Amino acid sequence: MTQITMTRPDDWHLHLRDGAAMADVVAHSARVFGRAIVMPNLTPPVVTTDGALGYRRRILAALPAETTFEPLMTLYLTDRTPPAEIKMAVESGIVHGVKLYPAGATTNSEAGVTDIARVGEVLAVMAELGLPLQVHGEVTDPGVDLFDREAVFLERILAPIVEEHPGLKVVMEHVTTSEAVSFVENARDGVAATITPHHLLMNRNAIFSGGIRPHHYCLPVLKRERHRQALVRAATSGNARFFLGTDSAPHSVETKEAPCGCAGIYSAHAALELYAGVFEAAGALDRLEAFASFHGADYYQLPRNTGSITLVQKPWLVPPAYRFGESSLIPLSAGETVAWKIEEMDCH
Ligand code: NCD
Numbered sequence: 030m031t032q033i034t035m036t037r038p039d040d041w042h043l044h045l046r047d048g049a050a051m052a053d054v055v056a057h058s059a060r061v062f063g064r065a066i067v068m069p070n071l072t073p074p075v076v077t078t079d080g081a082l083g084y085r086r087r088i089l090a091a092l093p094a095e096t097t098f099e100p101l102m103t104l105y106l107t108d109r110t111p112p113a114e115i116k117m118a119v120e121s122g123i124v125h126g127v128k129l130y131p132a133g134a135t136t137n138s139e140a141g142v143t144d145i146a147r148v149g150e151v152l153a154v155m156a157e158l159g160l161p162l163q164v165h166g167e168v169t170d171p172g173v174d175l176f177d178r179e180a181v182f183l184e185r186i187l188a189p190i191v192e193e194h195p196g197l198k199v200v201m202e203h204v205t206t207s208e209a210v211s212f213v214e215n216a217r218d219g220v221a222a223t224i225t226p227h228h229l230l231m232n233r234n235a236i237f238s239g240g241i242r243p244h245h246y247c248l249p250v251l252k253r254e255r256h257r258q259a260l261v262r263a264a265t266s267g268n269a270r271f272f273l274g275t276d277s278a279p280h281s282v283e284t285k286e287a288p289c290g291c292a293g294i295y296s297a298h299a300a301l302e303l304y305a306g307v308f309e310a311a312g313a314l315d316r317l318e319a320f321a322s323f324h325g326a327d328y329y330q331l332p333r334n335t336g337s338i339t340l341v342q343k344p345w346l347v348p349p350a351y352r353f354g355e356s357s358l359i360p361l362s363a364g365e366t367v368a369w370k371i372e373e374m375d376c377h
């Protein structure tokens with residue numbers, strides 16, 4: 030097959046940042062995706078419905094003129110999020126989830142949750158109102174090896190949450206291990222996961238090939254090859270619990286190429302094309318549409334998109350960098366060839 034036409038996809042996990050930097054990246058997502066779940070880890074974080082409404086307005090204002098892209102907003106959960114805020118969020122109609130960052134787990138997570146016991150009441154209200162919890166699934170315990178933090182999180186934090194709140198919808202964001210895949214496959218209804226293009230394409234050798242590669246550093250960090258293979262199996266399995274979430278996370282080149290470089294990989298410029306390569310290699314191109322365009326919408330109880338998109342096998346060269354506010358960013362596969370290209374979009 031050299032061409033595939035599918036329903037317009039959505040991105041169920043995206044970082045758009047804010048201000049001039051956002052204006053430089055948002056068009057990459059809007060050109061392909063109908064909607065995106067927009068992460069709230071700004072500085073300061075988006076902790077209220079009012080904050081989400083304001084951020085949404087700024088995103089809409091930064092969009093190219095002829096786009097139908099719709100940002101789906103999230104709130105950043107803190108130790109002090111009042112249960113009443115959850116009610117307001119649901120009533121607003123623009124908030125589609127609440128993000129749990131264990132405090133200190135990743136970029137801009139300092140204001141996150143220090144102890145899951147502190148948010149029990151909020152999780153109960155979310156379960157009651159059907160608002161999904163989006164989880165960054167890594168423990169922050171410095172005594173736990175960095176590569177084990179996801180697997181330990183499943184046991185220590187996620188399993189108890191899922192059991193104590195049987196009605197709560199939980200998305201384990203950007204899963205990176207075979208343990209997380211098994212957890213989601215075997216969990217009760219309402220538990221799902223997103224999978225990024227970079228975790229499908231690379232294993233942890235990519236962080237160290239020929240020298241240290243800051244542009245391949247993200248959180249959760251890339252894992253062993255056997256984990257990558259488990260992710261490819263899950264994504265291409267047709268299981269509706271797994272769906273597309275790029276975790277495209279832009280950082281300026283100087284904050285990545287630094288003595289203490291930031292975590293985050295930028296993939297919005299080529300995300301669907303890269304996923305297509307993974308599905309093709311797995312002999313599962315016929316399952317790309319469900320993963321990219323159906324499973325997430327169904328999970329979030331939103332209508333599937335009606336537009337369509339055509340991908341063709343036509344190699345193109347990824348630029349070495351893109352503008353990013355005052356600076357620039359180095360995208361995933363910079364200077365390399367991507368095999369699939371978007372040929373045609375019909376957004377209606
Ligand atoms: C994300 C970012 O930069 O905001 N970084 C990352 O490595 N994925 C935060 C996150 O999703 O963990």
Ligand code: ZN
Binds near residue numbers: 042043044068
């Ligand atoms: Zn993320």
